Amino acid sequence: MKKIVIAIDGFSSNGKSTMAKSLAKHIGYIYIDSGAMYRAVTLYCIQNSFFDGEELDEKRLQDNIKNIKIDFRLNDKTSLPETFLNGQNVEQQIRTMEVSAKVSRVSAVPFVRHAMVALQQEMGKAKGIVMDGRDIGTVVFPDAEMKIFVTADPQIRAQRRFDELRAKGDTKTTFEEVFENIKSRDYMDQNREESPLKQADDAILLDNSHMTIDEQMQWLVNKFKQITTSNE
Template identity: 40%
Template sequence: MISIAIDGPAGAGKSTIARRVAQRLGYLYVDTGALYRAIALHMLREGTNPAVPEEVISRLDSVQVSLQYVEGEQQVLLDTENVSNSIRTPEVAAASSKVSAIPQVREFLLSLQRNLAKQNDVVMDGRDIGTVVLPNAQVKIFLTASLEERARRRWKELLEKGDADFNTVLADVKQRDEQDTTRAIAPLVQAPDAILVDTTGITLEQSIDRMLAVIHERLSQ
């Protein structure tokens, strides 16, 4: 089985690009961030403070999160509910960053992620795929873009769903970067053997083509 690990900061376009790359390759796409968002959503619904590790850990046993694929599209299930849309809110994103810093939460999801890679050719994206989840992946890519570019992309996404303030989004993305890169457990870093792909100033299609070129070159070596 072939594993392609894609890491990078919030708003870099990992999910969109990784999904399209997986489709072009005929691989299974795994958005690991969605799993953490599902746990965060569960905690918020239960009234649990995601910033208090003890509270989160005490409720992990009540969480049942899984992935299913319908016509190749990933759907996230919380118990039996499809929460693929519910997890895409700023509130859940902020809570996700907090729960993902808890070692027990990361361990809770690790086997699920690794089993998917054992059973399928995968394109898996997240924050620590190449460094922790799939350290032996055949291809590792660190996907990034400038802070302003990433904030602008996220702002446009939110505008499609309603009103959004760019400066607020910019501050949120900057704070997420700080949380992700400084956490004690599995911080966001570029793996030593990962290839840097910067998509600042290029289109989505150009980003996909650049990723595919990197993947084909690495797999041919």
């Protein structure tokens, strides 16, 4: 069967990464978390004091962008890819609220997006990948054979993110903080000048507000089968 590129875009905290990982594992494709790449750059900025409050020192970031090396390595126990920043496993660090609060600011910087898009396109040359993010179907892989745009009610997304943080041991972050973060990220993602979040004209809309993980997976697998069968 001919391999394709699967692009999954959508709002934050709607389960894109989980569904993309599961789909890739199910069909034997490679999963690439583009959002993790921007989170890794954000973590680098925090670690190196490029932020002064909410202000980002873009000049220092631009001077250092070539020093930021990001790659994904499979965890032997989970068989899932984890994010490495300059050789260090940062999979847990990039999922904190501190990074979540600043990632939209970093990902809106044009030279950051250009660097990440070039890296993502290089990763996808051989096809047989599932990549999720904000601009995969519109900018990174506009010719992707399968494009999905995921949405869900903001309150439901906030609850999912809140539950995820609690499961990881975060007992300090409140639901209200998570909800405000999601609303803020939605606005910034949709209104940034560089590669704003939007549904590609040929993307299939998936509202997963009231879908179970199993229902989601079945929906995705059915779409994959339809597309790969019609492309043969």
